[in-house]
Amino acid sequence: xTAPSPAPASGSASASPGRRLLGHRLFxxxxxxxALLLINPVFTDGFFRVELKDGHLYGSLIDIVRFGAPLILxxxxxxxxxxxxxxxxSVGSVVAISGxxxxxxxxxxxxxxxAGGVLAAAGVALALSVxxxxxxxxxxxxxxxxxxxxxxxxxxxxxGLAQLITDGQIITVNSAPYKLxxxxxxxxxxxxxxxxxxxxxLTAFLTRRLALGLLIExxxxxxxxxxxxxxxxxxxxLTVYTFCALCAGIAGLMISSNVSSADGNNAGLxxxxxxxxxxxxxxxxxxxxxxxxxxxxxxxxxIQTLTTTIYSIxxxxxxxxLFKALVVTVVCLVQSxxxxxxxxxxxxxxxxxxxxxxxxxxxxA
Amino acid sequence: MAxxxxxxxxxxxxxxxxxxxxxxxxxxxLLPGEVHALMGENGAGKSTxxxxxxxxxxxxxxxxxxxxxxxxxxxxxxxxQAGISxxxxxxxxxxxxxxxxxxxxxxxxxxxxxxxxxxxRRRAAELLGRLDLHIDVSAPLSAYSPAVQQMVAIARALDxxxxxxxxxxxxxxxxxxxxxxxxxxxxxxxxxxxxxLFVSHFLDQxxxxxDRMTILxxxxxxxxxLTSELSQVDLVAKMIGRELADLERLEDRPPARxxxxxxxxxxxxxxxxxxxxxxxxxxxxxxxxAGLLGSGRTExxxxxxxxxxxxxxxxxxxxxxxxxxxxxxxxxxxxxFCSENRREEGLVPDLTVRENIVLALQAxxxxxxxxxxxxxxxxxxxxxxxxNIRPADPEQPVRNLSGGNQQKVLLARWLILEPRLxxxxxxxxxxxxxxxxxxxxxxxxxxxxxxAVLFISAELEEVLRLSHRVGVLRDRRLVAEIDNDERLTxxxxxxxxxxxxxx
Numbered sequence: 098x099t100a101p102s103p104a105p106a107s108g109s110a111s112a113s114p115g116r117r118l119l120g121h122r123l124f125x126x127x128x129x130x131x132a133l134l135l136i137n138p139v140f141t142d143g144f145f146r147v148e149l150k151d152g153h154l155y156g157s158l159i160d161i162v163r164f165g166a167p168l169i170l171x172x173x174x175x176x177x178x179x180x181x182x183x184x185x186x187s188v189g190s191v192v193a194i195s196g197x198x199x200x201x202x203x204x205x206x207x208x209x210x211x212a213g214g215v216l217a218a219a220g221v222a223l224a225l226s227v228x229x230x231x232x233x234x235x236x237x238x239x240x241x242x243x244x245x246x247x248x249x250x251x252x253x254x255x256x257g258l259a260q261l262i263t264d265g266q267i268i269t270v271n272s273a274p275y276k277l278x279x280x281x282x283x284x285x286x287x288x289x290x291x292x293x294x295x296x297x298x299l300t301a302f303l304t305r306r307l308a309l310g311l312l313i314e315x316x317x318x319x320x321x322x323x324x325x326x327x328x329x330x331x332x333x334x335l336t337v338y339t340f341c342a343l344c345a346g347i348a349g350l351m352i353s354s355n356v357s358s359a360d361g362n363n364a365g366l367x368x369x370x371x372x373x374x375x376x377x378x379x380x381x382x383x384x385x386x387x388x389x390x391x392x393x394x395x396x397x398x399x400i401q402t403l404t405t406t407i408y409s410i411x412x413x414x415x416x417x418x419l420f421k422a423l424v425v426t427v428v429c430l431v432q433s434x435x436x437x438x439x440x441x442x443x444x445x446x447x448x449x450x451x452x453x454x455x456x457x458x459x460x461x462a
Numbered sequence: 463m464a465x466x467x468x469x470x471x472x473x474x475x476x477x478x479x480x481x482x483x484x485x486x487x488x489x490x491x492l493l494p495g496e497v498h499a500l501m502g503e504n505g506a507g508k509s510t511x512x513x514x515x516x517x518x519x520x521x522x523x524x525x526x527x528x529x530x531x532x533x534x535x536x537x538x539x540x541x542x543q544a545g546i547s548x549x550x551x552x553x554x555x556x557x558x559x560x561x562x563x564x565x566x567x568x569x570x571x572x573x574x575x576x577x578x579x580x581x582x583r584r585r586a587a588e589l590l591g592r593l594d595l596h597i598d599v600s601a602p603l604s605a606y607s608p609a610v611q612q613m614v615a616i617a618r619a620l621d622x623x624x625x626x627x628x629x630x631x632x633x634x635x636x637x638x639x640x641x642x643x644x645x646x647x648x649x650x651x652x653x654x655x656x657x658x659l660f661v662s663h664f665l666d667q668x669x670x671x672x673d674r675m676t677i678l679x680x681x682x683x684x685x686x687x688l689t690s691e692l693s694q695v696d697l698v699a700k701m702i703g704r705e706l707a708d709l710e711r712l713e714d715r716p717p718a719r720x721x722x723x724x725x726x727x728x729x730x731x732x733x734x735x736x737x738x739x740x741x742x743x744x745x746x747x748x749x750x751x752a753g754l755l756g757s758g759r760t761e762x763x764x765x766x767x768x769x770x771x772x773x774x775x776x777x778x779x780x781x782x783x784x785x786x787x788x789x790x791x792x793x794x795x796x797x798x799f800c801s802e803n804r805r806e807e808g809l810v811p812d813l814t815v816r817e818n819i820v821l822a823l824q825a826x827x828x829x830x831x832x833x834x835x836x837x838x839x840x841x842x843x844x845x846x847x848x849x850n851i852r853p854a855d856p857e858q859p860v861r862n863l864s865g866g867n868q869q870k871v872l873l874a875r876w877l878i879l880e881p882r883l884x885x886x887x888x889x890x891x892x893x894x895x896x897x898x899x900x901x902x903x904x905x906x907x908x909x910x911x912x913x914a915v916l917f918i919s920a921e922l923e924e925v926l927r928l929s930h931r932v933g934v935l936r937d938r939r940l941v942a943e944i945d946n947d948e949r950l951t952x953x954x955x956x957x958x959x960x961x962x963x964x965x
Contacts, residue, residue, distance in 0.1 A: 308824045308832040311813075315821055318810040325769060325807055326875065327793040328825040386812040 122380045125432045126395040129378075133402045134158075140410045153282045157405070159290075165401030166289035167192070167348035169394055171368055172375040173300050174341030176393045179376050181317045181337055182385030183237060183244035188372060190255025191229055191345035192365025195222040196353030197262040200270050209272035219278070223346045229255070230342025234335035248338075252369070259361030269358040279355030289351050296344060301390055303340075310388075313337060317385030371400055374425065378432055399428065469494045469529055469657050470515075470546075470626055476523035477510055477681075484510040487524070488683045490676055492626060492657045497648060499672035499689070500661050503701050503755065503920065507681040508661055512628055515659075516548050517541035529625070547619035548628040555615055557604035562586040564603050565618045589617040592654075593647045609640030613647060620651075627651065628659045633667055634756060637734055645671050663756035664937045665694055665960065679703050694960035698754075702922070702956065721745030722780075724914045725797070725883055727766060729775035736761035738774050739940035741933060743883060743916060748909045750929030750946070751918040752955055758938040759918045760802060763885045766916070767799035768792040780882075793826055798876035802888035802918070804865070808872045811861035815851065816842045818860045819874045826879065845874035850900060866897030873901070877908075884908065885916040890924065902928060922952040934958045 118124060137144040137157070147156035171188050178185045202218035203209055229251060236247035281288040304310030315323045316330045323330055348368070353359045377383060378399055379392025403424055412420050430436045470492040477485040485507050492498050502508050513519045515526070517535030526533055528544055535541040538548075555564045562579070565586040570577045586599045595613050603611055612632055619627060629648075633641050648658055648671060662668055668675065669689060677684040677700050684700050692700075721744035731738030736758040743749050751759045764770045766777070768786030777784055779795045786792045789799065801807035810818060819842050820833055827833065833841075842856045849870040853863075860871055869889060876884060886905070890898040905928050909915050919925050925932055926946060932955065934942040941962045944950055 306832065307829055308827075309829040311817055311821070311824055312829050314813060315810045315817075318812045319806075321807050322810055323821075323825075325767075325789050325799060325801060326822040326825055327790045328821070329790055333829070386810075 122389060123391055123395060125437075126379055126392055126399065129428050129431060130395055130399050130402060133399060133406055137406055137409055144409075149285065152285055154285050154287075157409075159287065161398065161401050161405050162293075163287040163289050164405075165397055166287075166293045167351050167365075168368065168371055168375060168401060169293050169397040170296055170344045170348040170351070171341075171365075172372040172379075172393045172397045173296060173390065174337075174344030175369075175372040176376050176379070176381055176388050176390060177300070177304070177313055177337040178244070178341045179317075179373070179381055179383060180313045180385055180388035181334055182320070183334065183337070184373065184383070185233060185248045185338060185341045186245065186369050187229070187233060187248040187251035187255055188341065188345040188348075189365040189368045190252050190259065191226050191342050192349035192352060192368060193259035193359075193361050193363075194229065194255055194262065195226045195346035195349030196364050197259045197268065197359040197361050198222040198225055199275070199350055200268040200353055200359035201262055203270045203272050203275055204268050206272075209270060210274060212274045215272055215274040218275075219350055222350060223343060226342045226346025226349070227339055230339035230345075231335065233342065234338035237338060238331040238334035256361065259359075259364070263359055263361045265361075267358050267360045271357065275354050276357060277354070279351040279353070289355075292347065292351065296347065297390065297394065300340075304390070309333070309336065314386055314388065318387070372397075375400055378428055380432065400425075466493055466495070467530065468492055471527040472511075472515070472524065473527075474524035475511070475514060475521055475526075477514060477519060478522050484681050485514070485521075486681045488678065488681070489686075490683070491686070492659060493674070494625070494657050495652055495655045496673045497652055497658045497660050497671050499668045499675040500659060500678070501668070501675050501697065501701055502678035502684075506678040506701070508678060509630070510681075511678065512548070512630055512659070512661070515541070516546060516628065545623055545625035546628065547624040547626070548630065549612070549615045549619050549632055550630050555603055555611060555618070557611075558602060561590075561597065561599040561601060561603055561606070561614055564614055565589060565599070565621060567618075569621060585621075586617070589621055590614070592620065592650075593617055594650065595647075607640065609636050609643055612636065612640075612644060616647065620656075624656060626657045626659065628661075630661045631663070631756075632660075633662055633664060641667065663754055665697070665754070666937055669694065677701060695957050698956050698960040701754075721747055721912075721914070723778075724780060725766065726778040727775065728778070730765050730772050730777060731775055732761065732765060732770055732773045735770065735938065736765065737939040740775075741940065741943070743914050745882070745914055746909055746912045747931065748905060748915045748917055748929045750925035750932040751916065751935060752922055752925050752932055753935030753959055755920065756938075757935040757959075758940070759935055760887055761938065762933075762935070762940070763799060763887050763916060763918060766792075766883075767797055767885055769799065790825075793822065793879065796879065796882040797885065798822075798879055798881035798883070799885040800869075800872050800876060800887060800889055802891065804868055804872060809860050809868055812859060814857050815846070815860050815863070815871055816856035818871050819845060819856075819878065822875050823878050841878050842874075845877060849874055849904070864893075866893030869893055869901065870897065873904070881913065883914045883916065885918075887918045888920065889917075890919065890921070922955050926950065926952060926955065936962045 141157060144157045147154055147158060171192070175185060175188065199218045199222040202221055203215060206214040208214065233248050233251060236242045236250070237244050277288050278292070279289055283291050304313065312328055312333050315326070315328060316333050320330060345365070349365060352364055375396035376393050377396070379389055379394070379396035381388040381392060403421060407417050407420060468491040472488065472490040475485050475488045475490070488507065488511060490511065500508050500511065510519065514521050517538045517540050533544060535544065559567070562583045566582045571581040571585065572578065583599050590597065590599065590613070593613050593616060595610065597606065597610065603614060606614070616627070632644060636644060648660070652658060660672055672689045674686065674688055675692070676686045677697070679701065723742050724745045725743045727739065727741045729738040729740060739762065741749070741762070751762060753759050761770070765772050768789050768791055771787065777786060784795060786795070792799070810821065813821070816838060820838050824833055839856070845851070846854050846856060851867050851870045851874070860868060863871065873889070889901050902924065905915055905917060917925065917928055929946050932944050932946055932950070933940055934944065934955065936959055942958050944958070
């Protein structure tokens with residue numbers, strides 16, 4: 098494994114609370130998020146203020162979560178895929194397809210405000226997303242195509258499919274129930290946040306309460322050992338790709354609902370890269386195995402906060418991408434245990450060095 | 463007639479790794495125009511010696527002479543330029559490139575920086591012609607059989623003016639005809655005066671092709687012998703390290719058992735892995751498998767467990783014919799298999815001890831039916847204490863444990879499934895003596911409780927101490943099945959391994 102967790106595995110019981118906090122794998126992502134948030138009040142007055150207006154919560158913090166919601170959703174699905182040592186590049190296309198199909202169905206409704214019609218449209222869009230995810234899963238688990246290639250197919254073809262659905266146009270809808278998904282409120286909270294919380298709870302339930310998480314980590318950690326232990330890796334892989342596409346489908350509904358239109362070209366463009374970045378910043382290694390849902394949520398929030406911060410501190414528009422890249426590089430370095438070990442504390446090195454020596458002996462014997 | 467002067471001479475070679483003395487004062491010589499076999503069990507120092515010879519490792523002591531001149535190779539490239547070429551066990555070629563490209567890669571004939579492909583093809587064809595191999599050199603390598611690929615690797619090795627050719631287990635993935643083809647090539651090279659160092663685990667092949675052999679054991683030289691003057695029994699005894707006369711019969715042999723047949727394999731086989739074999743394992747019986755490394759011990763286990771597909775034969779479990787296409791199916795029939803390769807095929811290193819232990823049980827139940835955490839903790843606590851797993855902290859990542867404790871974690875993984883047949887492949891290799899004794903005691907207890915065990919080990923004493931019956935493997939064939947009674951000694955077993963027939 099290239100990035101061993103720095104968690105002081107030996108003698109964790111005897112470590113002081115401070116050490117334990119430092120060693121927690123969510124510590125550095127959390128520090129980065131807080132640091133980014135702390136920059137903002139300098140440029141934006143009342144950045145941390147959250148107000149209740151007309152029974153709705155308002156504030157910059159709420160906005161970050163609200164606008165970050167689709168990314169969080171996509172990244173959650175991506176986390177499970179990456180944990181099986183896979184990757185899903187097609188999520189952006191699924192976002193576009195799901196939004197396009199939902200908007201198409203709603204625009205065909207006689208009454209765009211009928212709740213039943215909107216629900217049916219959303220249902221059809223999500224069903225198609227699930228089918229697309231199953232297709233990815235079949236390619237990877239059934240046919241044995243490498244994940245990056247298998248999902249690249251849908252990444253490219255999916256944009257075309259979305260274009261086909263919208264007939265190359267941007268479909269605009271005017272539907273109050275649909276608007277609720279991405280732009281509405283429920284119990285003072287933006288509805289998008291409610292959806293994220295629900296999906297997060299569902300994911301946590303499937304992986305940590307049920308045994309899906311153990312099997313995913315096992316397949317990603319050592320595929321051959323898992324096969325010999327009797328794990329049906331194909332089923333597990335099919336499940337995670339399907340789940341990932343479902344998450345992307347929901348995100349697609351959210352994005353298109355927020356702007357009340359479907360744009361097959363630009364909806365969810367590059368979201369797969371942001372999602373992968375969120376997963377990695379959250380501490381789930383691309384080499385598979387252990388994953389962290391909490392880390393992914395933090396990672397997605399970091400990316401969204403960064404975007405917000407770039408606007409609020411007034412980085413010139415033509416340099417935003419470059420600026421973002423620089424910050425992301427720093428973020429990735431800070432959260433890399435290997436880098437921190439090199440730069441910050443050398444005294445920990447002996448502990449990390451011993452397993453390497455052991456491996457060498459094993460090779461020579 | 464005095465033998466010709468050695469082309470290669472090594473004297474007093476020593477090589478130390480942290481904690482292990484891999485080579486200790488080894489002498490070795492290689493005469494031109496001979497095939498010289500390097501023999502020894504796993505860990506005897508064969509690979510280390512080859513790596514020293516090819517410049518992969520430096521040496522701590524001793525000297526190397528090539529054609530009478532002292533040499534020291536700083537790296538593999540230097541050794542190759544000096545005329546020592548190596549073909550490794552795993553063919554080190556690029557299957558997607560053409561035969562020509564594979565042969566000339568890195569030494570392409572060029573003019574003004576451009577590769578002269580015509581010249582390259584001519585040279586490749588000529589080199590292969592030296593090996594009596596006439597194939598289309600512009601076809602991709604993957605179009606040819608493993609044997610031909612092996613020849614291409616040899617041709618590539620000969621492209622530089624090779625005086626010494628090292629073949630490290632070249633036959634392990636070849637079938638009978640392909641081996642014969644390889645041997646023809648080796649004899650031809652021998653006639654051309656090239657010294658060939660040959661490593662193989664197949665005794666018959668050694669006796670067919672080698673003129674002379676050097677035997678290593680535990681990093682020390684046992685001796686150099688002419689193949690024609692050393693019997694196979696003596697060879698095995700020297701490799702394992704005991705004279706037959708020294709071997710004593712073991713005490714407290716397990717009492718014989720008469721259970722119902724549990725697993726019956728009939729003509730089960732897989733080409734290139736194991737010849738069809740017939741084996742019955744009864745309830746409560748420990749069947750040992752003995753044989754040298756590479757003799758097919760592991761292959762038998764993998765076929766029984768469905769880890770590999772059987773090409774021929776049939777399998778019955780409890781009298782019912784079954785087709786085990788996956789380990790999952792085998793587990794449903796309550797078979798369990800502890801692989802010899804803990805790191806690659808057993809542990810999931812990032813998961814904790816607890817997760818590794820419950821993994822197979824959870825897999826059998828499916829992910830929608832989690833094992834309640836309380837039940838997990840109970841099971842894990844029970845086996846951690848029963849097997850004396852240390853540290854007794856179920857939440858440690860399993861990679862932090864020692865080899866013996868990792869092995870016990872894997873045992874626990876299978877024991878909580880309460881299998882009817884437990885297949886243990888080298889369960890005691892590389893673990894300390896205390897853990898070893900504990901595992902041996904456990905096997906005896908389990909079989910006493912009615913579980914059948916297939917016990918694979920390179921240590922004959924261990925096999926004899928535990929087994930009711932011993933199957934002997936040699937050159938990928940099950941050559942004998944012997945009841946473990948008064949008359950069976952490690953000596954007799956060794957003789958069977960060497961000669962291939964029950965005495």
